[in-house]
Amino acid sequence: MAHQLGGVYDLAHGLCNAILLAEVSRFNAQQVPERFVDIAKAMGVDVSAMTQEQAVNAALEAIDALSEKVGTKQRLGDLGVTEDKLAFMAQNALNDACSLTNPRKASLEEIIAIFKARM
Numbered sequence: 001m002a003h004q005l006g007g008v009y010d011l012a013h014g015l016c017n018a019i020l021l022a023e024v025s026r027f028n029a030q031q032v033p034e035r036f037v038d039i040a041k042a043m044g045v046d047v048s049a050m051t052q053e054q055a056v057n058a059a060l061e062a063i064d065a066l067s068e069k070v071g072t073k074q075r076l077g078d079l080g081v082t083e084d085k086l087a088f089m090a091q092n093a094l095n096d097a098c099s100l101t102n103p104r105k106a107s108l109e110e111i112i113a114i115f116k117a118r119m
Contacts, residue, residue, distance in 0.1 A: 001111060003096055004089035009081055018072035019079075022063050023114045029056050031104035036060070076118045086115045 001024070002016035029036045033056045040047050040059035043066070047055040067073040090111035093099060099106070106114075 001089070001093045001114065003098065004092045005076070005081065007092075008085055008089055009079065011079060015072065018067065018070070019074055019076065019118055020114065021072070022060065022067055023117045025063050026060055027106065027110065027114060028102065028104050029060065035103070039063070076115065081115075081119065083116070083119065086112050090115065 001020055002013055005011055005016040005020075006013045025036070025039075033052050036059040037047060037052060037055040040055045040062060043059065043062040045055070045058045045062055047058065050058065064073070087108070090108050093111050094106070094108060
């Protein structure tokens, strides 16, 4: 998804990844919650008394807080992204070889929804 944003809108790849991180993490956490427990721990969250679901939510909250702190909780629309290109970028994201390594397979509609959530 970040490849498409950067390519279509000439945005820095790292910034695109950072802006999408929280939404993509929410999407992927449904498939690999144990990884997000590890992320919570790595971000300094004490998960010892938490259920897996609570630890996952804590990880997602920590990601959101970090995005806010470093200034990447921006809206795509503020960077010039328009909704008329979302389906095009989503289709290209599906065809991107990097999507093969994502822990959860996404549909076209799911990718569009992730983009829209950051608009």
